[in-house]
Amino acid sequence: MIDPFLFAKGIALGIAIAAPVGPIGVLTIRRTLIHGPRHGILTGVGAALADGVFGLIAAFGMVALSTWLISLKTGLHLIGGTVLLVLAIRTLLHAGHIERDPEKGRTEGGEIRAVASAFLLTLSNPMTILTFATAFTAVGLAETLSFASGLILVAGVFLGSASWFTALSLVVSATGGRLTPRTLLWIDRVAGVLLLVFSAYMFLALWLRW
Template structure:
């Protein structure tokens, strides 16, 4: 039961369509399934990492070092703006078929680091763990077995969402025209850059004012 709850948590954390979801959709449409799932796998790995911190009770580190968290937020915002620019540049070229040379490793790493740029995620995991009755504690007699079950469930739940999203989107790839793909890429890049700018401005303001 705990494992299923953890999978549900991972699914709920991943499902809201934010900048990572837009990246996954855009890469699946433009480059195919492998590029899309590499993006999702990076996000799922970062979710599992923050889920582990939450399960082991490290949420206090986020509140203890607010300036560090805000710095990561600003860096993540800058990275989002950079990714938006790369999307626009990438769409200037013709859409090519997916090959073994596709930079899936780079997509995984960039998404992993981007997801890690929001350390407040660990607080979300703690809150959800508590809400579903899976309190993040190191249970006596079980050592770290329960936290690892929770983290594995979170990872698989998140990965399940990214598999569905990238698989469904890449299946539509042959039915979507080049002009429509470029239009979706432009909308995605605008939305991602807007999110990044808001993240930079809000993080910078809070860092300067200390609020």
């Protein structure tokens, strides 16, 4: 029998794992302020998709795949750290500037890229699988789930994670107001520094592991 609260548990887990401030949160806030809530929400969707992948692996006890991904953490952290470094440098170099398409009135930067970059950044931390496994155990989901139950749980995780970033983006958009050039400059500077810190953390973790 499927737990009637399984979907709700998945939503709660998705929110709990997405809520801590990290590089995706910083990107969501910055993209919302610079490009509008649509880009912020799509950034969150990309992260939620990666959370869904990790949740799927944990829910179905895919030990072999989980172990394989964790074994790749050095390479994935290197990729993630590099991507964050590039984003940080780009943010700092273009601080205070918004490039818009004069014909469409929309900021440059593909929506697909917003989803893909967040997905890859989230996926670059395979240790999230262990976070999900621990969380599942904490809420009494350590046992092997049926196929239907697993899908319901992961759907809840995805919705919870996506909902958190959507709410974050909408709140930032509603309270951001009109940005002055000086405000925009400082937003970019702070975001760039934070992204540099996250990148440095990834590289430091790699160095300590070696």
